[in-house]
Amino acid sequence: MKRDLLKGIVLISAVALSSCSTLTDISSNKIIGDDVYYTKAKAGVSEYSVPEYVEQPQLRNDDYYYYGDYESRIRRFSYASPFDYDDDYYGDYVPYTSVSYRDTTEQYAYAPDDYTYDPYYDELGVYSAYDFGYGDYWGYDNFGYGIAYSTFVYSGGTRATHRKDYSHSNNNDGIFVRANTGNHHYGNSIFSQGINGSGAAKATVPAFTRGNTAAVGNPGFKGMRPGGSNAVYPGRPGMNSTTGQSINSVAGTNRPIRPADENPRAVRPAIERATLPSLPPSTSSSSRGSSSSSNSSGSSSGGGGSSSGGGGRPVRP
Amino acid sequence: MKFRYTFFVIAFSAISTSSFAQYAKDAVRFSTSQIGSTSRIKALGNAGTAVGGDLSSLSGNPAGLGYFTHSELSITPEFDSYGNKASYIGQPSSANQNKVNFSNAGIVFYSQLDKPAGSNRNKGWLSVNFGVGYNRTNNFYERIKYGAKNDANSITDYYADLANGQGVSDGSLQSWAFNEKLIDKYGIPSNYNYQSNAFPGVQQTGFISRTGGQSGYDIAVGANYSNKLYVGLGMGISEIRYHTNTSFNETGNLSVSENGIPVTHGFNSTYTQFQDTKGEGYNVKLGILYKIIENVRVGATITTPTYYTIDDSFNEGLNNNLSSGSQYVDGPAGYPLSYNMRTPFKFAGGLSVFMGNVGFITGDVEYIDYTTTHISSNDEYTSDYDNGIIKKHYRAAVNAHAGAEIKIIDTFFLRGGYGIQGTSLKDGTNTRMLTGGLGYHLGNYYIDAAYMNLKGSQNVTQYDIGNNTPKAAVNASNNNFFLTIGLKY
Numbered sequence: 001m002k003r004d005l006l007k008g009i010v011l012i013s014a015v016a017l018s019s020c021s022t023l024t025d026i027s028s029n030k031i032i033g034d035d036v037y038y039t040k041a042k043a044g045v046s047e048y049s050v051p052e053y054v055e056q057p058q059l060r061n062d063d064y065y066y067y068g069d070y071e072s073r074i075r076r077f078s079y080a081s082p083f084d085y086d087d088d089y090y091g092d093y094v095p096y097t098s099v100s101y102r103d104t105t106e107q108y109a110y111a112p113d114d115y116t117y118d119p120y121y122d123e124l125g126v127y128s129a130y131d132f133g134y135g136d137y138w139g140y141d142n143f144g145y146g147i148a149y150s151t152f153v154y155s156g157g158t159r160a161t162h163r164k165d166y167s168h169s170n171n172n173d174g175i176f177v178r179a180n181t182g183n184h185h186y187g188n189s190i191f192s193q194g195i196n197g198s199g200a201a202k203a204t205v206p207a208f209t210r211g212n213t214a215a216v217g218n219p220g221f222k223g224m225r226p227g228g229s230n231a232v233y234p235g236r237p238g239m240n241s242t243t244g245q246s247i248n249s250v251a252g253t254n255r256p257i258r259p260a261d262e263n264p265r266a267v268r269p270a271i272e273r274a275t276l277p278s279l280p281p282s283t284s285s286s287s288r289g290s291s292s293s294s295n296s297s298g299s300s301s302g303g304g305g306s307s308s309g310g311g312g313r314p315v316r317p
Numbered sequence: 318m319k320f321r322y323t324f325f326v327i328a329f330s331a332i333s334t335s336s337f338a339q340y341a342k343d344a345v346r347f348s349t350s351q352i353g354s355t356s357r358i359k360a361l362g363n364a365g366t367a368v369g370g371d372l373s374s375l376s377g378n379p380a381g382l383g384y385f386t387h388s389e390l391s392i393t394p395e396f397d398s399y400g401n402k403a404s405y406i407g408q409p410s411s412a413n414q415n416k417v418n419f420s421n422a423g424i425v426f427y428s429q430l431d432k433p434a435g436s437n438r439n440k441g442w443l444s445v446n447f448g449v450g451y452n453r454t455n456n457f458y459e460r461i462k463y464g465a466k467n468d469a470n471s472i473t474d475y476y477a478d479l480a481n482g483q484g485v486s487d488g489s490l491q492s493w494a495f496n497e498k499l500i501d502k503y504g505i506p507s508n509y510n511y512q513s514n515a516f517p518g519v520q521q522t523g524f525i526s527r528t529g530g531q532s533g534y535d536i537a538v539g540a541n542y543s544n545k546l547y548v549g550l551g552m553g554i555s556e557i558r559y560h561t562n563t564s565f566n567e568t569g570n571l572s573v574s575e576n577g578i579p580v581t582h583g584f585n586s587t588y589t590q591f592q593d594t595k596g597e598g599y600n601v602k603l604g605i606l607y608k609i610i611e612n613v614r615v616g617a618t619i620t621t622p623t624y625y626t627i628d629d630s631f632n633e634g635l636n637n638n639l640s641s642g643s644q645y646v647d648g649p650a651g652y653p654l655s656y657n658m659r660t661p662f663k664f665a666g667g668l669s670v671f672m673g674n675v676g677f678i679t680g681d682v683e684y685i686d687y688t689t690t691h692i693s694s695n696d697e698y699t700s701d702y703d704n705g706i707i708k709k710h711y712r713a714a715v716n717a718h719a720g721a722e723i724k725i726i727d728t729f730f731l732r733g734g735y736g737i738q739g740t741s742l743k744d745g746t747n748t749r750m751l752t753g754g755l756g757y758h759l760g761n762y763y764i765d766a767a768y769m770n771l772k773g774s775q776n777v778t779q780y781d782i783g784n785n786t787p788k789a790a791v792n793a794s795n796n797n798f799f800l801t802i803g804l805k806y
Contacts, residue, residue, distance in 0.1 A: 032387045032761050032805040035370030036357075037674055038611075039386045040544045043438040046431040255495075255574065257502045257509045262579045264516045264572040265474075267503075312698045313631040313652035314490070315339050316590070317781040 340629070340656065341706035343594065344690045345741050346457070347557055347625065348660035350531045352377045353421050353452020355393055356767035356801035360754025361720025362734025366667030366681035367616035369547060369606050372423035372803070375450035375535045378604035378618045378665070379549025382446045382539025385427050391763075391803030393421035395453070399795035401461045403777070405523070406787055408465035416458055418530075420799055423450030443541045455531035457559050461777060463789035464522035470787065472521070472567055472588060473499045473513035475780035480511035490588075490635065493647035497637035498573050499586060515584070519569035523779050523789060529558035529594075537602075547606040555623050557596035564589045565779045571639065583640035588779075591632040591649065598625035598660075612671045616681070620663040622689075628655050656700070657693040661686050676723035676730075686713035687741040714739030720752065730756030732767075748773035754799075761806065767799040 033039040260267070351363065354373035358365040365377040372391050374381025400413040425448035432438050476494035485492040494500045495511070502509045537551030564587055571584045600623040606616040634648030667681030688708050692700040720734025736750035754767035772795075776788040 034758065035384045035386055035389075036368060036677075037370070037671065039370070039384070040439070041383075041386050041429070041443040041541045043436075043441070043443045044429045044431040045438070046433050255501065256577065257504060257506055258574050258579070259505075260503045262572060262574070263503045263512050264570075265471075265513050266517075267512065312629075312654040312656075313339060314633075315702075316633075317778045317786075 339703050339706075340654075340658075340692055340700070341703040341710075343559070343627075343629070344658045344660075344692050344703065345687050345707065345711055346559075347455075347531065347596070347627075347658070348623075348685070348687060348690050349741065350454040350533070350555065350623075350660075351738075353450070353454050353533060353535075355391055355421055355423070355803075356754055356765035356799040357722075357730075357732070357756060359769060359799050360732035360734060360752050360756075360765070360767035361679060361722060362718040362736040362750065362752050364667060364679045364681045364718035364720045364734060364736070366604075366618060366665045366683075367606065367614045367669040368667075368677075368679055369614065369616070372421075372425060372448070372450065374539065374549070374604075375423045375425070375448050375537050375551065376452045376454070376533055376553065378606060378616050378667075379537035379539050379551035379602055380547040380604035380606040380616065380618075382425055382448055382537055382549055383444065383541040383547035383606070384539070385425050385446045386444070387805050388425060388427045389803060389805045390424035391422070391801050392419075393799055393801040394418070395420035395800075396798045397456065397458065397795065398797070399458060399460075399793065401459065401791050401793050403461055403463035403789045403791045405463035405521075405789040406465035406467055408463070410462050410464060412460040412462040414458060414460045418453055418456075419451070420453050421451065421801070423452075423535075424448060440543050443544065445538060445540045447538050448536075450535045450537075452533045452535065453530055454533045454555070457527045457529045457531075459525065459527040459793075461525040461789070461791055462523070463777070463791070464520070466518060467521050467787060468518050470782055470785055471513055471515045471517075471519045471569070472565060472780045473515045473586075474782050476500050477511040477513050478782060485511075488650060490633065493635040493645075496647065497586070497635065497645035498571060498639065498643075499584070499637060501574060514571045514573060515567075516570040516572065516581070519567050521787075522566045523777070524562075524564050524566075525777065526562045528560045531558075532556045539604075545608050549602075549604040549606075551602040551604070553600045553602065553623070555598045555600070555625070557594060557598075557625065557627070559592070559594040561590070561592040563591075563779075573639070573641075584637055586635070586637040589634050589649070592630065594627060594629045596625045596627035598623040600624070600660075612673075614669040614671075615667070616669075617666045618664070620665075622659040622662055624657070624659050626655070626657055629653065654698055656695060656698055659691050659693075661689040674724065676721065678719070678721040680717070680719035682718075683716040684713065685716070685739075685741075687711040688713065710743055711741050712743045714741055718750075722756075728758050730754075730758070730765075732756065746774050761804060763801075763803045763805075765799075765801040765803075767801075769795075769797040769799070771795045771797070 352365065352373070353376040354363055354365055355371055357371055358368065358373040358377070361368075365371065365373045365381070367378070368374075369378070369381035370384035371381065372389060374384075395418050397416045397418065398413070399416075400411060402409065402411045404410075425446055427444060427446050429444050430442055432441070473494065476491050477500045479489070480491035480495065480500060483489065483491065485495050491500070491511070499514055500511050501514050503512045504510060532555065534554045534556075535551055536553075537549060539547060539549035541547055566585070566587045568583070568585045571582050572579050573582055574580075600621045602618055602620045604616065604618040606614055608614050631652045631654075632649040634646070634650070636644070636646045638644050663683060663685050665681055665683040667679060669677055669679040671677040688711050690707050690711070692703050692707075694700045716736070716738050718734065718736040720732060722730055722732045725731055732752075732754040734750075734752040736752070738748040738750065740747050749772050751770045752767060754765060756763065756765040772793065774790070774792045777791055778786050778788050780786065
């Protein structure tokens with residue numbers, strides 16, 4: 001939609017600019033030269049002659065109009081008229097002068113002005129909402145668009161279309177539901193996103209769901225997240241992000257260590273890899289992606305991948 | 318078109334030989350867009366900085382719009398045929414693909430300025446011309462296929478390295494490999510490491526498919542001062558569409574421990590990666606053209622960085638089938654991320670020498686410091702690693718283009734050109750471009766055709782195990798045809 005908008009801008013610009021151009025008859029038989037070579041532009045002739053300045057006779061100190069008179073200048077400034085306020089002839093113009101032109105600070109002149117008090121503006125909520133957003137800084141910051149938009153314009157602030165929302169979405173199988181108990185990013189402290197950004201209803205309590213309940217041997221987990229942000233799903237292998245220790249290690253629990261002489265390949269020396277300058281930290285305690293594999297003779301299904309949004313994709317060649 | 322090919326190959330180079338990655342390669346890839354142009358300029362090696370009077374000025378040097386003394390429009394479709402020949406462990410293979418795209422469309426509106434009667438109508442600001450255009454500025458289309466029997470190593474060695482270096486945390490690629498019996502721990506409990514379970518001599522097949530490109534919408538204005546000095550300003554809106562599908566298949570025999578007894582099974586494993594990236598950005602361009610003498614023109618442009626907002630989605634998965642009937646599927650695991658980036662500044666300068674109305678020669682150079690490509694951090698991503706990679710492995714590049722046009726008769730033009738697209742990688746290779754074209758101008762209508770051949774090379778590595786990493790040497794040769802139909806009015 002954004003792209004369409006940009007294209008629309010270009011199209012409208014083309015139409016608008018075309019109205020500024022000198023369009024010759026497209027069906028003209030006149031042969032136009034190749035502008036890459038030596039054609040030369042020539043300015044057109046203005047239809048209007050340049051106004052010729054004619055010196056006017058000095059009117060200062062004209063006795064009739066009082067223009068040059070200091071008193072009349074004061075009057076002109078104050079009353080929009082060089083004539084005496086009490087002039088009999090212009091006396092009837094006083095109200096006109098004072099209300100519309102003379103005193104721009106008088107509340108009387110502008111108090112009824114629709115611009116200031118028109119309830120239409122209030123109902124629209126533009127100013128009120130805007131002010132609220134600025135006044136409440138945390139709201140503006142976390143919502144990106146300010147509480148003003150969330151509360152008054154979009155009535156909720158679910159951020160279903162916000163980019164940060166997208167980064168937590170799950171385009172794959174499985175479900176990933178992320179709780180936001182520590183901040184107000186998503187209005188109600190809870191952010192819930194279904195498969196393919198389908199936007200499941202917001203939870204009313206913090207919840208964390210991970211795994212594919214359909215996968216064999218992986219019953220899934222739902223509910224309050226045990227053990228805080230460093231915990232992993234019970235029974236599933238993982239890494240404690242604080243201690244760096246493996247938890248429920250796959251390697252350590254599922255298969256025994258094989259004797260070296262069973263190795264079908266010659267042992268290769270350890271590879272020295274360049275130290276990564278700075279791997280992006282994970283903003284979520286869940287690992288980079290989840291999946292499960294099962295081995296039942298015949299077939300198995302893979303678990304749904306999920307995304308943690310934790311610093312982007314892994315480094316690959 | 319194109320240069321996209323050029324870019325294309327450049328992008329290729331960026332992909333090759335680099336075992337670093339993540340978003341750095343993409344950021345540089347998206348910085349290699351080229352100037353969109355008509356067939357006339359393409360046939361001149363895409364050297365249009367110092368020409369003017371062609372609709373290519375919309376995305377090239379906007380000062381060239383000042384040369385127009387009439388309004389004009391044109392469209393340019395293109396046909397691309399690109400092929401790759403790969404050599405992997407001595408085994409050759411090839412892949413080809415053809416594609417029709419919309420290359421260029423533009424319109425300029427001549428707007429003569431008026432002067433009072435009696436004043437010199439050939440001096441001062443004479444016209445201010447406006448235009449809008451669409452250009453395809455980069456092409457990511459690519460198809461690579463390679464394969465051979467590898468007796469020296471296996472991608473399972475890579476999985477084992479990852480396990481030894483990073484552990485086997487749940488959801489990691491190496492944990493999948495362990496789950497799927499591709500690697501095991503060998504040794505004793507107090508001293509063990511992960512090793513491949515594959516017997517030497519695996520058959521490997523790699524396939525890469527990329528699609529998408531970059532497009533630009535340009536709004537520009539150019540002014541003419543005394544038919545001597547021309548200045549222009551342009552604003553560009555760019556779009557990115559980039560999709561990749563990569564798979565690496567390996568077959569052979571595995572040693573699987575069953576109840577403590579090693580058993581040999583055949584295996585067929587495929588590692589897949591998918592990427593879908595979209596983005597939008599904008600930039601501003603300032604240009605100038607000056608006639609030193611009537612037959613000699615110089616031109617220059619400065620293009621600001623393009624500020625992109627990128628939505629990226631990356632997925633990877635692994636599966637393995639054993640001859641015993643066991644099947645394993647892991648993933649795909651997704652890693653979506655939105656980020657902002659900016660491309661480098663671009664500086665270009667050119668010179669044209671005209672030989673009366675017979676023809677002209679022109680050339681330009683473009684300077685781009687790819688090390689200034691920058692990715693911004695956000696709440697979910699820290700860009701230090703990728704920006705470090707950009708500064709360490711990329712460099713400043715110079716692109717050079719030259720071409721000539723000659724009128725065979727008043728209505729018939731012959732053109733040729735050559736270009737070198739400097740590699741963005743410190744250890745990459747340049748892309749070379751050979752161009753040619755014909756033009757037929759009849760009355761207020763014209764048809765221009767251009768042919769472009771681009772050649773480049775790259776090394777592709779699917780996995781990294783250090784010095785013994787096998788590489789597929791890929792030579793790309795792209796043949797592109799362009800046809801411009803235009804109308805002056």
